[in-house]
Amino acid sequence: LAKTTQPISMDSYEGQEVNITCSHNNIATNDYITWYQQFPSQGPRFIIQGYKTKVTNEVASLFIPADRKSSTLSLPRVSLSDTAVYYCLVGDMNGGANNLFFGTGTRLTVIP
């Protein structure tokens, strides 16, 4: 299971773009990179997943360099409602339950 490292916390003003980087130096060939968002008192919610290059959906973009040893979640023009904890997960899609390891995540606080 690839170990991930991400900042403990980040602050951003409303309307700014926020980039959260996750390091995963030991990522394996079959591993995917997945990001979740968790609001207080709720379960985590899937945001985006990628294997390489760039993935974009209606919520965020995910940038993955060629060596795949890191990834960056980009949230465009954040609002107060984006205040949450963001988790980076790396693992095999056919892997076991330990692939859903959430770690400490990055606590994003959006400031008015």
Added chain:
Amino acid sequence: EADIYQTPRYLVIGTGKKITLECSQTMGHDKMYWYQQDPGMELHLIHYSYGVNSTEKGDLSSESTVSRIRTEHFPLTLESARPSHTSQYLCASSEFSGALLAFFGQGTRLTVV
């Protein structure tokens, strides 16, 4: 929206009582999970299942037990609740070949007094 439901949403119960936290999903997912999370802290995997009649303990030792008699249902039981069991319990499910694409319920916040 994810079709995974947890009941009750909140529960306050006395020490020594037996409780069962319910979790049901209508997506036909084989894999189901229970996590425990204290406020502001990490999620800890306490139980998981890969299908009917399959249950395993997770990384965090827990005095709770689970069962998986039907695909859609994965209840968690505490035989004798204690104040140390006070926490939020989150249930999740995923397809067998979609280990990283999990859907979570809203959680049950348990308080043992």
